[in-house]
Amino acid sequence: MRPPDVRIGHEGANRAATRPRSQNHGGRGRKARPADDFAGTVRRLLGLLRPDRTFLAASLAVCLISVVLSVVGPKILGHATDLIFAGIVTASLPAGTSAEGVQQLRDQGHQAQADAIARVQAVPGEGIDFHRLTLVLLLALAVYLIAALLIFAQGRFSAVVVQRSTHRLRERAEAKLSRLPLGYFDRQPHGDLLSRVTNDVDNVSQSLQQTLSQIVNSVLTVIAVLTAMIIVSPLLAMIAVITVPVSVYLAALVGKRAQAHFGRQWAITGRLNGHIEQMYTGHNLVRIFGREQESAATFRAHNDALTSAGFRAQFVSGAIQPIMLFIGNLNCVVVAVVGGLRVLSGSLSIGDVQAFVQYSRQFSAPLAQMSSMANVIQSEVASAERVFALLDEPEETPDRGSQSDTPPRVRGEVAFEHVSFGYSPGSPVVQDLSLSVTPGQTVAIVGPTGAGKTTLVNLLMRFYDVDSGRITLDGADIAGLPRGHLRAQFGMVLQDTWLFDGTITENISYGADDPTTEQVIRAARATHVDRFVRTLPQGYDTVLGEDSGNLSAGERQLVTIARAFLADPPILILDEATSSVDTRTEVLIQEAMHSLRRGRTSFVIAHRLSTIREADTILVMDAGRIVEQGSHQDLLDAGGHHARLYAAQFVESMSTLE
Template identity: 60%
Template structure:
């Protein structure tokens, strides 16, 4: 197998570093990780809105063709939409001209009618009629009005079609960008060191990879095309407004600075609440995930009430942040509507005066009023989308923080290889520490001959699991080196190194799938006969045959359909089938009954045959036949030798053995 059985299994409540995380199990690494020295997460960084927005837009650059298409279809749709009111104003003028002219005597000219009104002293009506194109005595030209309305209808249909094409391209663009982002996160997970996952709750990491990306996709989907269309609409409408009346256009423009200032002020107050909303969502998800994983422990130790209190605390914080974020940002739209209505009133009043003076036609004023609505509407829409945009940027920054996390050291350009692995492992003056100010392993040297079994014993926290983590390069050394058949593993490709190593851990990890698929997990292309042979060699076949579907029995990721001992046997069979050159057994029998332990021990004896093996064990009875037994304390090897030799020395191993023997007698009594 090229990967450990688990790197994020739960730890008991007593091992948690931060009480703020709440009771119950939590995510941790293999054995003792940095979380044992570092208490909890780092504080959430302040949001760089502009920087995150620019970076988010750069994600769309690979899809330039679709971006250009969205822009082209947006321009076409907006251009046709803004022409509509101007043409519709022509219909208004035709109708108004027919209404005005129908009661006038036929055969006279427009100029004569106006001159007559002025002669009568009715200058106001004369000014009004001077702005109208009418023929005295002629009624409403319904054919002309119908043609104008037909053109308007056609324009709006084509504009809607272009808008539909724009929406389709936007959906495609956003989904492709999010697809690429998810792939980048998946690649990032493969490059992150184990120490990153030791420091982060699993629910928090999952929240960034799922909730935050989904929220980002939703925000982009609902805002991208709308913002583009709204901006184009503002430009197009503004052009038409200046074409109709520069004076009225300047009046309408007065609302823009006020709208920008109001939106900026409100948005600045809302943004911290969106940051708090999504960071709290991550903490809440982490807590829920921990409580679900360790619900049995929570109940056993009577911590359900405390767990509920922590949940309520996170939930209340999330409620408060979400309410404030949505409420504050939600005030932008009514504020924009109020400013827009003020502009609308000014335009209507000044427009009416200009119609009365004959400067503008009624149709032009009607079109301008429509434009003023169209002008304020996209501004209001952009403002109303501020909450979505702010929420999306807050999620984007959390995703970017994950993508920017420090990666493990890159692989060497020309990695060293061990073509035929014999299995000689040497630790040469190895030093390592999780925290800079807390040494764990100092100047450790060890030579393991090919095919030998090395047992590692010692109290909890002595560095036993850390030693094999260093061998697997889950962590990098602070000093010294480790060699495999004389080749420094730091110069090897990690995947190549781990492909030569198999691990069976105390916490057996199974995924949702059949038993056969779980056994073959570390051996791509394994045949059914090979799977069955591995199962027979490791005593798995005997209980699989009793299941209704045999090797096709489906088990879930918690292995709920098989017992703990049977789960462990499956993981041993998995390692057996992978045929590793180096084998690591980490407390593989510590949580099973005596009868199952015997079966697992026999399976592991078959697995260890002819392989260099590292066995971490608390039960000293399981390692009596090891070639070398290492006794570790505080990161150092204090004793080494075989079982008989170490017992005769009367040192640390002898005391451990005597303590376990006395405990066994006490249990018997």
Template identity: 60%
Template sequence: MGHGMGMPVAKPMDFRGSLRRLLGMLRPERALLVVAVVLTAGTVTLSVLGPKVLGTATDVVFGGVIGRRLPADVTQAQAVEGLRRDGEVELADMLAAMDHVTPGQGVDTGALRGVLLTVLALYAGAWVLGWVQGLLTTHVVQRAVFRMREEVEAKLSRLPLRHVDRQPRGELLSRVTNDIDNIAQTLQQTLSQLIQAVLMVVGVLGMMLWISPVLALVAVLTVPLAGVVTAVIAKRAQPQFVAQWASTGRLNSHVEEMYSGHALVKVFGRQQDASRTFHAENEALYEASFRANAISGIIHPAMMFIGNLGYVVIAVVGGLRVAAGAISLGDVQAFIQYSRQFTQPLTQVASMMNLLQSGVASAERVFELLDAPEQSPEPIDAPRPDPVRGRVELEHVSFRYDADKPLIEDLSLSVEPGRTVAIVGPTGAGKTTLVNLLMRFYDVDSGRILLDGVDTATMDRETLRRSLGMVLQDTWLFGGTIADNIAYGRPGATREEVLDAARVTHVDRFVRTLPDGYDTVVDEEAGNVSAGEKQLLTIARAFIADPAILVLDEATSSVDTRTEVLVQHAMAALRQGRTSFVIAHRLSTIRDADLILVMERGSIVEQGTHDALVAAGGAYARLYASQFAAAAAPVD
């Protein structure tokens, strides 16, 4: 674990394709998105008009200052002519270009008040439209992420067990939780801002061209430079964001493993090893995150620097144009504000690139999960045995987990209804694999498995699995009451049915000792019940399902000796009329099985009853003798 962490992935990311696919998820909400764009356009329009109108206020004030200095008995034209006669050509040109000058009078407060109220109304309207637009954008984004979560949940149910088994649990959980949350944050923070930024650039550029094409050209010249800088930096940052989220998944996987196995970590004294691995993983995540954000973080100051250069040039050129009388002081003030508004969205978009890149990297991880190969689709009008009697046949079944590692080859078997079949053999012989094939957790590579004459490959998986009950060696309980955990085996089970199943499986004897009885809440780790009691609860859950076929994979491994005897009697009663497959390592628990299969390397090497196999002196007899010999061996 941890090899290559923090390093850029070898395969480059398809940033454009993934971004296009991510935005395509907003298509179902396109009507609201159009309304949000219209509202954004309204917000931008009002915001863009503000500086131009405010520039008029500056002209009113400046005109009042100049008018107070002029004699009251002359007109503006006469004052301009007098200045030209005195050789003050530039001052005369500037005065001639002014619209709000009345010689001998000061600032027109009435006109100033009207301008300021107009500006206030414009900005208030922009705020209201922006608020409504923000609500709509939030709705669009959250609905899109809601659908993504549903797609991921549905995808998980369609993934074959082979895919899930090969994925670290923490890595898978990271994609389902962290990456989707990051996508939601990215869309929420960038979608409306990107739309507003684009419209703002267009609107501001139009106003700048209206005020002064010359100054507009100066402002526009900074755009290509900003684009080149952003593209170069973003290209270097994107692989680092990919590495960051890959490192996040690996770190989560390690934390999940260490948490779920914390008892074993302590038992074997591996806390320091686990801590060292965690620190290594955490350091790799830090390095990847630092590189990603450090590189992308250059964008914002670079854009600010370019914007400030443009601001300085505009201020100088604008001052010269005012002095030449080609433009009013208010228009220069408005243009300077527009230059800020012009570079601000560009800077904003550039600074959002790190967030956008991070979100697209997460989206690609989620899309990789959504694009994973699925299990074969369920057939339409699938056949089913009716009723299910429990006859199981395997005809020349072959299966392997890896193409170059044979496991089960040409296996044939016939089990009559109501019989108990025990499967024994050394570790890796294929015992659990045989059960997984029966449950269709995996599909056979060749051959057929028949249930009452119906090929299970043609059956609906849910229908097939409703006919089987399974108890695994690894117990699983969910957070809820004991009664809820038992009733999980049959939706709609009544309280009395839960109690009956508990009595049969001897769960009732320890539940009665608990303060809240069947209403006792167990957590996900079931820390308030013992390992043997957890096993009994899972057996009760299988019993209440009332399946036609029982699959018990070392189901009594965690039960104490006395309880095991009771459970064996209960299972013997339950197996009446039901086909049962029992995987067992303790051969004493399957002596009464109708048929015992001895598997080695994916093949059945022996089959028969307990007495017949012991008498034959073969592989089973050696296994049986070794267990009793080990039990009788002295302990040093």
């Protein structure tokens, strides 16, 4: 079921977002962590995997067995090499027992060959023992096959862990957006915000999928291979290990430089998305004012900066792999030379050296593989930092009360008691404002731009919390009421229409829970939506695009009015609700609104005389204060602010109506 505050959330946010904010009113929380903590971000990423630790443990166990088998494989193949070598050597010896053949070689001074034959117990005169060789090769085949199957299973477990973790990350990001104060959206470019929730989360998901199993496999392989190398030859193992600190130092040195470039890359990506989003939503105005070239130039600047940052990030991080490959190849050369000398001295067999060369490759390959993933990891961490920065933003103050604190049926009595508020410290928008509205009363709010009219509505719906004073609903302080339940008492129609990608029926039904078709049509008829919907090919099933280009501005406004009509709220807020319709349609809407307002408290923000002259009370605001209050005729007779506004703005409208 839709949360009760969703009804007005999008439209209220769109209206309020027209004024930039700099203060986190209504939100207290942890201070956002600086987005340059690589180690801290990695720890938080690993923390995302914790709920799936069972699958993670299974992945580690399967990976460990696979690595052990992969390490055993070269030793088995080394034994096969010894069988072939011993068979070739003993083929020219006189027939006899293995011990006799070994002794004969020792007598001839062939110590290394004698040691190799002793290890495999080759029989002189019989040549290669193909039966034993076949069994050894089949064993090696089985070991490698099982290891491959286990790696496949590990990939399966890792995929489950990664997808579930990123699923939770998306849910946390979406839930966070619903808890952020409106001021955050006023300050944050929408394109950059969307980039964090979509591009950055997707990048984290894909990077985790690529790196998680590979990193685990690489680390375990390094440990297992190092253990095997020590068992085979401590001297050669020491030579192989010497290169590790050098590799790690060089990789860290290059990676540190690359990380800054990746962070800049994703920050520019957010700015580029913000520009594209703004230009797309306002493409008509861009064309009308002939700003295509300026828009294209800004796009090129962002695009060039993104290309430069991406090139630097990829180029710098890409230097890690060649460095690691060079060190690995150098290590193999040293191991081969020293191993050959050990064979000549009789300390190692040829099979052991062959196995060790394979181990050396296995040892350096994971290091090179991890270095090749450096750019992926750094890009992943840069994206994760941006997502975590969003998750760390201060939230709205928690609701202090519960739904039971509110009367089951709101009567609509509203009072402002010495309310003061400013979007930023030292710049008050509303100052010591007091107002009392009785149930069923229609209050019109007029005044020049910036007088605080819309701010009054934002405070009433707790999009922002007051700095001082209080606002009450039916005698209860709204600061102690749950926001969702409070906002469910309001129906809102704004000048900036908001229609989503769906049918006309779905858009009208958005303000109510599971209305019937008859209720939707009744609301459409009452607000004169039905008369133009009937002319559309699909009628109420007509799909509206995101910009609702198949409806005129006035028709879109009528649909939002029908939505409020169907919601049937106890309190109405009409913020320039008829500014987009023609005079004739406005008269029809006023008739519908008069019926809709009957028995309900209504707040009307408007400039048209026809909209406000029938209000019970007109509030004239200026600089955040109520400077006049009374009926339309009383305020005209007083000759004050309202009379001057009337003379300046409404004479032409009055003559048109008459």
